[in-house]
Amino acid sequence: MRYIEPHAHMVSRTTDDYEKLALAGCEVLCEPAFWAGFDRSSADGFYDYFRQLTEYEPRRAARFGIKHFCWLCINPKEADDPGFAREVMALIPEFIDKETVLGIGEIGLNKNTRSELAIFEEHVQLALDHDLPILIHTPHLEDKLKGTRLILDSLASFSKLDRSKVIIDHVEEHTVGLVLDAGFWAGMTLYPESKCTPNRAIDILEVYGSERLWMNSACDWGISDPLSVPKCALEMRRRKHTPEQIEKIVFDNPYKFLSQSPRFRI
Numbered sequence: 001m002r003y004i005e006p007h008a009h010m011v012s013r014t015t016d017d018y019e020k021l022a023l024a025g026c027e028v029l030c031e032p033a034f035w036a037g038f039d040r041s042s043a044d045g046f047y048d049y050f051r052q053l054t055e056y057e058p059r060r061a062a063r064f065g066i067k068h069f070c071w072l073c074i075n076p077k078e079a080d081d082p083g084f085a086r087e088v089m090a091l092i093p094e095f096i097d098k099e100t101v102l103g104i105g106e107i108g109l110n111k112n113t114r115s116e117l118a119i120f121e122e123h124v125q126l127a128l129d130h131d132l133p134i135l136i137h138t139p140h141l142e143d144k145l146k147g148t149r150l151i152l153d154s155l156a157s158f159s160k161l162d163r164s165k166v167i168i169d170h171v172e173e174h175t176v177g178l179v180l181d182a183g184f185w186a187g188m189t190l191y192p193e194s195k196c197t198p199n200r201a202i203d204i205l206e207v208y209g210s211e212r213l214w215m216n217s218a219c220d221w222g223i224s225d226p227l228s229v230p231k232c233a234l235e236m237r238r239r240k241h242t243p244e245q246i247e248k249i250v251f252d253n254p255y256k257f258l259s260q261s262p263r264f265r266i
């Protein structure tokens with residue numbers, strides 16, 4: 001089964017994981033810029049990270065026939081110091097026109113602070129200035145609903161924003177409706193324990209349908225599973241979803257959303 005992994009943090013993964021993804025049918029993988037498992041001590045740390053995302057990971061993925069794309073930003077977890085965040089953002093123009101950079105992400109909120117929100121809005125403006133899509137991270141656990149509402153309110157203030165070019169990721173049962181009703185795309189992140197398990201994600205699909213939804217594994221530095229998308233597809237089959245329905249959620253939908261970036265060519 002061919003599929004697209006639209007949100008994976010491969011900098012925290014081994015080369016063996018690339019091999020497993022390829023064996024499972026992954027043809028395209030997209031890596032948003034995020035926390036890398038530790039707080040970077042200077043903007044230089046991000047300079048090297050952006051080089052890793054734009055130069056080294058595409059080569060590592062290519063050895064297994066996987067096309068690697070990325071998104072750029074300073075993540076909300078390290079954006080609470082606005083001075084530091086703006087230093088990192090000043091590096092983005094040097095990378096933004098590289099051939100595998102899809103857009104701005106994953107921006108968003110972590111602890112829902114005023115500074116995080118200010119930096120979030122500056123990133124949205126940056127994406128608008130370059131006419132690029134946006135990938136948004138929503139906070140965890142008890143901060144998720146409030147954070148999602150803050151993000152939706154903030155986005156509503158950008159009158160020129162094309163909502164079909166924005167995906168709000170890590171939705172769960174209590175936030176997916178808010179995001180879809182507002183006209184945005186929504187991403188479901190499949191984690192073994194927190195966020196959505198495969199079965200919870202399939203429940204959501206059965207309730208909300210599969211328009212403007214994608215699934216991803218995140219597969220970051222924490223307990224996560226790089227194969228959770230194909231495993232979820234297998235579970236969909238067990239629950240009597242048709243091959244077309246499965247192909248739509250694991251390939252067609254991410255293809256459709258990502259094709260809005262001028263760099264997404266496969």
Ligand SMILES: [Zn+2]
Pocket residue numbers: 007009032034106137218
């Ligand atoms: Zn992520």
